[in-house]
Amino acid sequence: MKTIFALTLKAAARDPYLLFWSILLPVGGTIGLGLLIGRPEYPLHIMTGMMAVSMLFYAFSTTSFAILGQRRRGVYNLLRVTPMPLWQYICGVSGAWTLVSLFCGLLVLGTGTIAFQLDIRLLSLLMLLPSGLLAALGYVLLSFFVSSFCRTESHASMVTNVAAMPLFFISDGFYALEKAPAWLQTASRFNPFQWFLNGLRSALALDAGPWLASLGLLVLLLAAALALAVRTFRFSDVSA
Template sequence: MWTIMTTMLRSLLRDSHTLVWNIAFPVAMLLGLGLYFNDPDYSPRLLSGVLTTNILFGATMVTAFQVMAQRNRGVYKLLRATPFRTTHFIAAMTGGRTILALFVSLCVIAMGVMILGVRLSFVSLALILLVLLVGTVCFTAIGFLAANLSKDENNVNMISNLMSFPMLLTSEAFYSLSSAPNWIVTLGQLQPFYYLVEAMSIATQSQGHYHGIWMPLLILLGFTVLSIGAAAWTFRWDGEQPVWWHPSSRRQVTSQTERG
């Protein structure tokens, strides 16, 4: 599994989608909005929004495109003939993406502290890393799900946008929903990004009052378990498989390959 994870990490660093959405996008957003508003009171919220948005778009956009591209190139057909489990493969790719996301997030946090003057305690930093870890796993699994439901690049782009932008717009990543209609708030509370933003906001803005972080973090963890299950259940080893591909069907194909 370690070999698969390091291979995935190297491929991520060579991928143009990764360079744009995971590295250039969060840095440009933090510096652009931070220097434009130049408000010390808004800087912690901006840092929280950039960190969570990076997780959202990096996972749903980059992961979905990468999984679909590898599947269409036939990479997964080779893995299908091996005893390597689907869940282990998803875990390996999630591990590579998590390492990259944490590294980029640490760079963004350092820029927020040095350039925007955001003050973070050791406890706050530890909680931020914990939230980032759970959030990256959750949304990487959602990226897998988007790729599993897609057939080509146009399709995966549409599905990724349909997943990510409603989550962003019904959250409080960059603005408050206190004046929004109740139905928008309700929709927001039914999706995982809302709780990722809530947990991250508490970690970056609470100034020592962190007890409220555990409920949104536990809810996010529940979404993570559901997302991993959905990603494993719908995972397709090649583009011609039906979406609902059962492990028993995989064993039958493998046994037929061995007999042939």
């Protein structure tokens, strides 16, 4: 399992999707929008939003392509004739993808902190870690679920975009929802992406109550994603 973990990390480092969607785009968006919007509180607001976007793009969208590719190449079928149990392989790749996703988020955080000279305390960073790990692992497991219904890369792209984009826009990741319609504010309370944002922002604010509530909701997301991933897992391609 350690070998699979290390190989997955090396493969992720060469992934062009990782470089653009989870690093360049969120970092550029953080700095660009932070400078464009003149309000003093906005840099911190957009930084946490882009941090969450960075992690979701990698842990959900990019890994969906990776899982689909492995399935179509017969990797999971080959595991049936090797000594390695399937669960060890999945734990290895999922753990590596989770850490890569967390690294992307912390890179956005570090860039935004330096660019806007934000005061981020050590305790806030420690509180960010469990929120990031729970969310990233939950998104990775959801990518197993989503990829089980996809036949091609274009199909996976469509499905992941349809699933992810509403999560972004029914949240306060980029703009405040105080003046939004009541139905939108209600919908945001049931948005897993909003749960993650709440965890990040309450950690940075050292607000323990909302942070613990967010952790509880992210644990529920993780449990639901695990159940869906196990229930729908496929060894072979859908078209096979």
